[in-house]
Amino acid sequence: MTTQTQYDVIVIGGGAAGLSGALALVRSRRSVLVIDDGTPRNAPADGVHNFLTRDGVPPAELYAIGRQEVQGYGGEFADATVTSARPDGDGGFTVEADGTAYNSRRLLVTTGLTDVLPDVPGLAERWGKDVVHCPYCHGWEVKDQAIGVLATSPMAMHQVQLFRQLSDDVTLFLHTAPEPTEEQWEQLAARGIAVVQGKVEQVEVSHDKLTGVRLEGGKVVALQALAVQTTVRARAGFLAELGLETTVVEANGVEVGTAIQVDAMGATGVPGVFAAGNVSSPMAQVMPSAAAGLMTAAGINFDLINEETRLAISATSSAQ
Known part of the structure; x- marks a missing residue:
C-alpha cells in the first residue's frame, strides 16, 4: 500500500455536496483531495431539476463542471472507492481507497445514500x-x-x-x-x-x-x-473504525432509512469528521445538498483556523 501527502481536508464523495464543499475549501486556500467512486445516486436520471440556472442538466455534466471549478483552484481528485477511514495517531485521519492510503487533518463525508426499492x-x-x-x-x-x-x-x-x-x-x-x-x-x-x-x-x-x-x-x-417509496441507507460503512454509526430517520413516525447525525455546521459526533448532503439529510435534493456542502466547508475551515491559532499561541509561548 502506498501513502500520499497529507491534505487539510479529504472529501469522500464527489456529488453536489462534496464538490460544493471542496470548492469553498480550496478558495480558502486549503489543500483538498476529493475521492469519488463515480456512482452518484442520481446517475439513472436524465437531468437534475429545481437547481436554479442548471435545471435539466444531466448529472454527469453537472459534476464535470464542478470538478473543473475545484481543479481550477488547485483541488485534487482520486477516482477510487474508499474502504476505510481511521485515526492516524496524530490528530488526523488515514483514508484507504483502492490500495492507497491518504492522510488529512479533517474529513468531509458526502457519500450520499442508496435507495432500496x-x-x-x-x-x-x-x-x-x-x-x-x-x-x-x-x-x-x-x-x-x-x-x-x-x-x-x-x-x-x-x-x-x-x-x-x-x-x-x-x-x-x-x-x-x-x-x-x-x-x-x-x-x-x-x-x-x-x-x-x-x-x-x-x-x-x-x-x-x-x-x-x-x-x-x-x-x-x-x-x-x-x-x-424507497428505503434510504446512508453509504457510511467505511466509517466503522472511527466509531461513527448511522441513526434511524423517521418521517411522521415511519422509518424511512438511515443517516449520519450532524449539527448545524455538519459536525458529527467524531471530532474532525463532518458530513453533508444525503448521507446526513436523506430528503435533501441537489440544490440544498450543495448548500449544505458549502456551509459545512465553512465550519471545517473555521475549525482548522481555531486549531492553527492554538498552535500559533503555543509556539509563541514556547519561544519566549
Missing part, C-alpha cells in the same frame, strides 16, 4: 426512467400521465396527493401498506384518486416503456409512470 420484479430496471420517487425531482416529466403510486407504508398517502397535483389520472396501489383511515378514504375520494387493493406482483414493460402493473391474480392495470 420494493421487491417487485421489473421495478429496478425502470428506476429513474418511468419508475420515480420524488414529485419535485421528476414530477413535471410525468405530468398528465396515468400515474400509479405503489404504497408500502402510510407515507404513501402523502406521496399520492403530491402526484395528484401533477395529473388527474392517479391510482394508489395499497400493495403492502396498511388500510387507509376513514379520513384518508375521504381525502382520496374527494381528489378522485382511484384505489386498488391487493399486491402488485410485476411491472409490465413493452418497447422499453412501462405499460402497467400486474396484480396478484393476473389483472393488469395500465400505467405510464409508477411512483415508489
